[in-house]
Amino acid sequence: MPRDLGQHAGLTRESVLDAARIIASEQGLGNLTMRSLAKRLEVAPNALYGWVASKTALLDALVDDALKDVGVSPLSTTDDSDQRGRLTKLLLDTFDAIMERPELATLFLDRAASPGPNATRIRVKVRQLLIDNGVAAAGTDAAVPILLVHVIGFAAFVLQTHGAKLLDEPHLGPARNLVATSISWLLNGVTKTPATA
Amino acid sequence: MPRDLGQHAGLTRESVLDAARIIASEQGLGNLTMRSLAKRLEVAPNALYGWVASKTALLDALVDDALKDVGVSPLSTTDDSDQRGRLTKLLLDTFDAIMERPELATLFLDRAASPGPNATRIRVKVRQLLIDNGVAAAGTDAAVPILLVHVIGFAAFVLQTHGAKLLDEPHLGPARNLVATSISWLLNGVTKTPATA
DNA sequence: CCGGCTACTTGTACGTTGTACACCTCGCGA
DNA sequence: TCGCGAGGTGTACAACGTACAAGTAGCCGG
Numbered sequence: 001m002p003r004d005l006g007q008h009a010g011l012t013r014e015s016v017l018d019a020a021r022i023i024a025s026e027q028g029l030g031n032l033t034m035r036s037l038a039k040r041l042e043v044a045p046n047a048l049y050g051w052v053a054s055k056t057a058l059l060d061a062l063v064d065d066a067l068k069d070v071g072v073s074p075l076s077t078t079d080d081s082d083q084r085g086r087l088t089k090l091l092l093d094t095f096d097a098i099m100e101r102p103e104l105a106t107l108f109l110d111r112a113a114s115p116g117p118n119a120t121r122i123r124v125k126v127r128q129l130l131i132d133n134g135v136a137a138a139g140t141d142a143a144v145p146i147l148l149v150h151v152i153g154f155a156a157f158v159l160q161t162h163g164a165k166l167l168d169e170p171h172l173g174p175a176r177n178l179v180a181t182s183i184s185w186l187l188n189g190v191t192k193t194p195a196t197a
Numbered sequence: 198m199p200r201d202l203g204q205h206a207g208l209t210r211e212s213v214l215d216a217a218r219i220i221a222s223e224q225g226l227g228n229l230t231m232r233s234l235a236k237r238l239e240v241a242p243n244a245l246y247g248w249v250a251s252k253t254a255l256l257d258a259l260v261d262d263a264l265k266d267v268g269v270s271p272l273s274t275t276d277d278s279d280q281r282g283r284l285t286k287l288l289l290d291t292f293d294a295i296m297e298r299p300e301l302a303t304l305f306l307d308r309a310a311s312p313g314p315n316a317t318r319i320r321v322k323v324r325q326l327l328i329d330n331g332v333a334a335a336g337t338d339a340a341v342p343i344l345l346v347h348v349i350g351f352a353a354f355v356l357q358t359h360g361a362k363l364l365d366e367p368h369l370g371p372a373r374n375l376v377a378t379s380i381s382w383l384l385n386g387v388t389k390t391p392a393t394a
Numbered sequence: 395c396c397g398g399c400t401a402c403t404t405g406t407a408c409g410t411t412g413t414a415c416a417c418c419t420c421g422c423g424a
Numbered sequence: 425t426c427g428c429g430a431g432g433t434g435t436a437c438a439a440c441g442t443a444c445a446a447g448t449a450g451c452c453g454g
Contacts (some may be wrong), residue, residue: 009432034412044433046413057413109306112350113357127248134219145354153350155344160310182343185386186379208402241404246426252441334449 009043013051016041017061024103063107064116070097072123084191087129091151092111094122095179098155099172105159111149112152113145123148133191143155143190154179208238210248212339214258221259221300260304261313268322281388282324285380288348291319292376295352296369302356309349310342320345330388340387347383351376 019040024187034055038045052058070093098108111119126147127140135143158175216237221229231252233335235242249255267290295305308316323344324337355372 011431033410035410046415046434047432049413050431086270106307109350110303110353110357112354142375142378145358146375149350149354150347151308153346154343156307157309157346160307161342178339178343181339182383182386185383188386189379189382208428230439232439243405244403245443247402 009041009047011041011043011047011051012104016048016051017058017065020058021101025101029103029106032099060111060114060116060188063104063111066101066104066108066112066137067097067116067118067122070094070118071122083129083132084187087126087133087187088180090122090125090129091147091183092180094148095151095155095176098152098192099159101174102159105156108152109156112149130190133187135190136149139190147183147186147190150182151179198224208240208244208248212238212257213245213248214262217255217259218298222298226300226303256304256384257308257311257313260301260308260311261315263298263301263305264291264294264313264319267291267315268319268377280326280329281384284323284330284384286378287319287322287326288344289373289377291345291375292348295349296356296372299356302353305349307351309346327387330384332387336387344380344383344387347379348376351379 016037019033020037023036023040027036034045034048038048041047048058052061071090098105123144126144130140131137132144158178162175213234217229217234221235224233230244231242238244245255247255249258268287295302320341324341327337327340328334355375358382359372
């Protein structure tokens with residue numbers, strides 16, 4: 001249990017992660033270093049290791065936290081129809097979450113299979129929605145990664161080509177339409193095929 | 198123009214890249230360092246910079262060279278039908294090329310849009326095959342990255358989850374079937390939709 | 395046959411990175 | 425009042441990518 005504030009510098013796991021986020025977003029991921037992070041918090045570099053096991057762990061936390069708000073709203077609200085719409089929305093929300101943190105795009109890529117809590121929750125939910133869409137439970141083992149990898153890969157690609165500059169809503173539209181389209185293509189296949197493993 | 202062989206150590210761009218490949222495949226990408234590379238070549242670390250501009254450039258070359266053999270066979274041989282089969286084969290060949298170098302998987306990911314000559318050739322060929330499949334030229338700007346990102350992302354995912362150990366043919370089968378399946382899903386959509394950009 | 399030019403390689407070194415070890419120094423509970 | 429332990433600091437190390445200047449071998453014009 002970390003104390004709220006108090007003695008020397010009053011670090012917190014959250015304050016560390018927040019500072020890391022700010023540095024990454026303002027100066028790019030390449031300038032996010034243990035030392036730059038420590039400097040911003042006015043702390044010796046080693047102090048960070050009380051709150052974060054390693055830099056890798058810090059990056060892990062960063063990417064997983066970016067998915068914090070995805071798929072947290074209750075599953076079924078009013079109508080039970082349009083399960084497919086729900087699934088599409090979840091995938092698009094994931095896409096949006098990545099697009100909101102362009103500087104982390106490369107991290108998302110090679111952590112697509114990472115076991116972070118938020119990522120896991122999304123995977124579970126996708127799986128459930130697939131079942132709701134009539135996909136056999138066994139087939140979801142293949143379909144879940146296909147869908148998620150597609151979304152992540154697409155987001156990373158868009159950010160890479162568009163230079164991560166035109167990420168505000170006005171210019172995001174076309175890209176979003178494209179993901180939506182390609183997701184729908186995949187869903188067409190997923191919900192139709194018996195999914196050979 | 199580098200001389201073929203001769204004086205001190207007789208380096209070559211190819212010998213450097215070969216050694217890099219060997220280190221990456223034997224000891225993992227993390228152990229591929231300018232110094233380890235130099236040591237293997239029995240050369241001072243700086244000597245490498247005469248043949249490779251930087252480590253980044255070396256990695257760029259590594260990933261692009263891995264695609265050397267993909268899509269080099271002539272486009273149309275005998276039958277003009279089954280354009281779709283040709284496109285599928287090209288994508289699967291790309292998949293196989295990545296699976297052959299599991300240690301480079303993460304590199305492929307954030308270089309999916311890289312302008313290497315081999316990558317470019319594949320992109321061009323995919324685009325051409327899409328047109329041959331009846332996709333409007335304008336639509337290919339969207340479809341090409343969708344397909345390639347999908348293939349690369351999928352390969353990376355498979356390697357990441359399966360730990361890059363069972364990459365030999367016997368165990369590769371299921372994964373290959375899955376990509377083939379998902380590619381076919383995407384192609385269904387691509388060749389049917391007018392592709393809104 | 396010789397002298398220099400050029401291409402290649404080396405030695406040395408700098409700055410930066412992640413991170414371990416030992417020590418200090420508060421504030422709190424007994 | 426007195427430890428005790430959490431949360432820091434100082435220092436340090438090994439490894440990284442890479443720049444700069446010097447050296448050395450071979451080839452070519454004379």
